[in-house]
Amino acid sequence: MTASAARPRLLTGDRPTGPLHLGHLVGSLDTRVALQDVHECFIIVADLHTLTTRPKKPELAQLPRFVRDVVLDQLAVGLDPAKVTFYLQSGVPAVYDLAILFQMLVPKARLEQVKSLHSMARAAALPEGAMTMGLLGYPVLQAADILMARATVVPVGLDNEEHITIARECATVFNELYGEVFPLTEATISRWPALPGVAEGIGGSGAKMSKSLGNAVYLSDDVETVARKLRTLTYDDADRRAPSGAALLVFARAFLGDQEAAQMGSELVSGALSVGAAHDAIIAAVERRLAPIRERRREFADQGGLLEEIIVDGTIRAREVANRTLQNAREAMGLEGLWAGLVAATEARAKARKHPYANL
Amino acid sequence: MTASAARPRLLTGDRPTGPLHLGHLVGSLDTRVALQDVHECFIIVADLHTLTTRPKKPELAQLPRFVRDVVLDQLAVGLDPAKVTFYLQSGVPAVYDLAILFQMLVPKARLEQVKSLHSMARAAALPEGAMTMGLLGYPVLQAADILMARATVVPVGLDNEEHITIARECATVFNELYGEVFPLTEATISRWPALPGVAEGIGGSGAKMSKSLGNAVYLSDDVETVARKLRTLTYDDADRRAPSGAALLVFARAFLGDQEAAQMGSELVSGALSVGAAHDAIIAAVERRLAPIRERRREFADQGGLLEEIIVDGTIRAREVANRTLQNAREAMGLEGLWAGLVAATEARAKARKHPYANL
Numbered sequence: 001m002t003a004s005a006a007r008p009r010l011l012t013g014d015r016p017t018g019p020l021h022l023g024h025l026v027g028s029l030d031t032r033v034a035l036q037d038v039h040e041c042f043i044i045v046a047d048l049h050t051l052t053t054r055p056k057k058p059e060l061a062q063l064p065r066f067v068r069d070v071v072l073d074q075l076a077v078g079l080d081p082a083k084v085t086f087y088l089q090s091g092v093p094a095v096y097d098l099a100i101l102f103q104m105l106v107p108k109a110r111l112e113q114v115k116s117l118h119s120m121a122r123a124a125a126l127p128e129g130a131m132t133m134g135l136l137g138y139p140v141l142q143a144a145d146i147l148m149a150r151a152t153v154v155p156v157g158l159d160n161e162e163h164i165t166i167a168r169e170c171a172t173v174f175n176e177l178y179g180e181v182f183p184l185t186e187a188t189i190s191r192w193p194a195l196p197g198v199a200e201g202i203g204g205s206g207a208k209m210s211k212s213l214g215n216a217v218y219l220s221d222d223v224e225t226v227a228r229k230l231r232t233l234t235y236d237d238a239d240r241r242a243p244s245g246a247a248l249l250v251f252a253r254a255f256l257g258d259q260e261a262a263q264m265g266s267e268l269v270s271g272a273l274s275v276g277a278a279h280d281a282i283i284a285a286v287e288r289r290l291a292p293i294r295e296r297r298r299e300f301a302d303q304g305g306l307l308e309e310i311i312v313d314g315t316i317r318a319r320e321v322a323n324r325t326l327q328n329a330r331e332a333m334g335l336e337g338l339w340a341g342l343v344a345a346t347e348a349r350a351k352a353r354k355h356p357y358a359n360l
Numbered sequence: 361m362t363a364s365a366a367r368p369r370l371l372t373g374d375r376p377t378g379p380l381h382l383g384h385l386v387g388s389l390d391t392r393v394a395l396q397d398v399h400e401c402f403i404i405v406a407d408l409h410t411l412t413t414r415p416k417k418p419e420l421a422q423l424p425r426f427v428r429d430v431v432l433d434q435l436a437v438g439l440d441p442a443k444v445t446f447y448l449q450s451g452v453p454a455v456y457d458l459a460i461l462f463q464m465l466v467p468k469a470r471l472e473q474v475k476s477l478h479s480m481a482r483a484a485a486l487p488e489g490a491m492t493m494g495l496l497g498y499p500v501l502q503a504a505d506i507l508m509a510r511a512t513v514v515p516v517g518l519d520n521e522e523h524i525t526i527a528r529e530c531a532t533v534f535n536e537l538y539g540e541v542f543p544l545t546e547a548t549i550s551r552w553p554a555l556p557g558v559a560e561g562i563g564g565s566g567a568k569m570s571k572s573l574g575n576a577v578y579l580s581d582d583v584e585t586v587a588r589k590l591r592t593l594t595y596d597d598a599d600r601r602a603p604s605g606a607a608l609l610v611f612a613r614a615f616l617g618d619q620e621a622a623q624m625g626s627e628l629v630s631g632a633l634s635v636g637a638a639h640d641a642i643i644a645a646v647e648r649r650l651a652p653i654r655e656r657r658r659e660f661a662d663q664g665g666l667l668e669e670i671i672v673d674g675t676i677r678a679r680e681v682a683n684r685t686l687q688n689a690r691e692a693m694g695l696e697g698l699w700a701g702l703v704a705a706t707e708a709r710a711k712a713r714k715h716p717y718a719n720l
Contacts, residue, residue, distance in 0.1 A: 131467065304712070338450070350665075
């Protein structure tokens with residue numbers, strides 16, 4: 001672990017619900033790779049968070065595969081395990097403790113205002129009355145993730161910004177009640193709007209690229225699959241009037257840059273460029289990104305156990321960090337002193353039994 | 361620890377918010393003493409639960425005293441540390457884990473229906489909008505307490521019966537989703553109605569005896585204080601029409617029995633007995649209960665560190681029990697297998713590094 005303690009701590013990550021895709025790449029993975037050199041990065045594999053909307057046994061049975069997928073994808077993209085701590089959320093017990101302690105400080109009405117929870121419930125097709133305590137508590141559990149690591153920087157999508165606000169509120173209320181223990185975290189919002197999905201799956205053209213809509217180009221897709229999927233990108237009239245423009249041009253901006261995308265747009269309008277030729281250019285640009293990613297994926301996958309070792313080592317390190325933070329929180333609250341006082345009296349009694357005349 | 365595993369497990373306990381009083385004695389402590397011979401008893405000192413309504417630092421600063429008070433009172437009443445496991449809730453980390461896992465299974469709307477939470481919020485003078493996530497989750501944390509011990513018997517007051525229903529619902533949903541792990545707990549309701557408070561404090565005559573109303577006769581009060589407080593018990597017209605009758609006669613029933621209380625009632629009505637003489641009879645009866653309690657309290661208090669040793673030993677035992685239960689729950693969910701799989705691959709890699717030709 002070469003990360004220096006003087007660097008600001010960053011925490012980010014994903015729920016292990018499937019392999020990562022191009023939307024993740026431009027929306028957050030590229031940022032992670034850029035930030036790993038100037039931050040001490042914790043990357044969570046948030047398996048507990050999957051329980052908030054996917055608690056069924058067959059869903060949990062997919063975790064072992066998806067946990068590996070999510071970490072392998074990030075290693076393939078260029079995150080360096082010597083710089084970054086990957087860890088499994090459910091393997092860090094102190095996070096549960098911190099979440100329960102923070103829950104005591106957050107009004108229920110505050111959490112009911114968090115819009116993303118209602119969209120998560122809708123996305124998971126939960127009826128309104130079926131929102132669980134766990135889903136309501138999602139931002140508090142996330143606050144525990146962030147604050148166990150004392151992370152001050154959390155890169156998120158716009159729809160998760162309010163979760164970081166909740167983490168800051170937890171820190172503020174805790175610090176006011178018990179003394180300064182937690183830093184105030186800032187969200188850094190991704191500059192990329194969500195990438196649209198391809199015209200496969202149930203999302204249809206214009207929907208955000210998403211595993212659950214089946215309209216994603218995965219980082220682990222092979223060359224042929226990537227090309228086939230990208231050829232479905234549309235450039236029709238309805239599409240052009242969408243807020244971020246035709247799907248094809250959003251991809252052009254993401255993978256060719258603003259200038260080339262603008263030129264591609266004019267040439268498509270004037271008829272100087274065919275849609276098929278535009279697809280070719282985008283496929284080539286995406287492949288320039290994916291080829292080295294496939295290469296690194298193979299390197300990591302070929303070393304049996306390396307991926308798992310990275311997760312296990314990182315989780316053990318996260319545990320140590322979380323245990324220290326929890327101890328500081330418990331000390332500030334007086335819970336640590338309560339227990340220490342009981343143990344000290346017990347030890348004094350044990351000592352007196354061994355040396356009955358010690359106090360004469 | 362002489363308790364046999366074949367006995368049904370019982371869990372009960374108190375929030376350490378002050379010393380115990382006569383209301384606790386007749387409402388629950390007598391039951392605990394009777395049940396300790398036929399059950400394997402876990403008695404929780406529920407310090408985390410105090411955070412739901414009393415999270416402020418000066419309130420937490422009282423915990424070390426109140427934790428000792430609550431256990432010493434129970435030892436004084438006749439609970440036998442060789443039969444009973446006393447433990448400190450915050451000292452059992454697996455309970456936090458279980459609570460977070462159960463939260464994923466309980467609809468928020470279900471918890472909003474629990475009436476006692478609204479009365480707790482009112483009693484703590486919290487405005488309606490200030491109910492915390494922690495208070496809403498109180499019954500789920502209690503479910504974790506009960507189910508970590510696999511307790512099937514939980515003696516409670518009528519107002520907490522619904523919490524036991526929630527514990528049963530957590531167990532049922534968990535078992536349905538992941539397989540049989542938890543038993544279904546039954547509440548056994550105390551046969552005693554709440555003892556009224558004395559006419560001191562802010563409760564006024566007829567209010568339930570309660571630490572927070574300042575109208576309690578404590579098990580630790582000295583002879584003179586007990587007599588002074590009991591002499592304030594009223595027997596006036598307004599009082600007689602209360603649902604459980606005049607405060608004085610409720611005490612007579614609790615400490616002299618139904619028959620003597622009935623006779624006392626008639627004699628007070630007929631004027632054959634003065635209120636002062638009735639007070640004398642009740643004071644004498646209460647003292648017959650309190651004298652041996654004071655005696656045992658002194659015996660335990662005189663052995664420096666014994667009280668603390670009982671709590672520390674019990675907490676360590678509760679930890680072992682809770683860790684086993686948590687492991688079973690995690691195994692059923694697949695979380696234990698997820699971690700074990702990662703560790704196994706890591707170990708295989710480490711072994712291969714040591715013995716590079718092992719797999720040739």
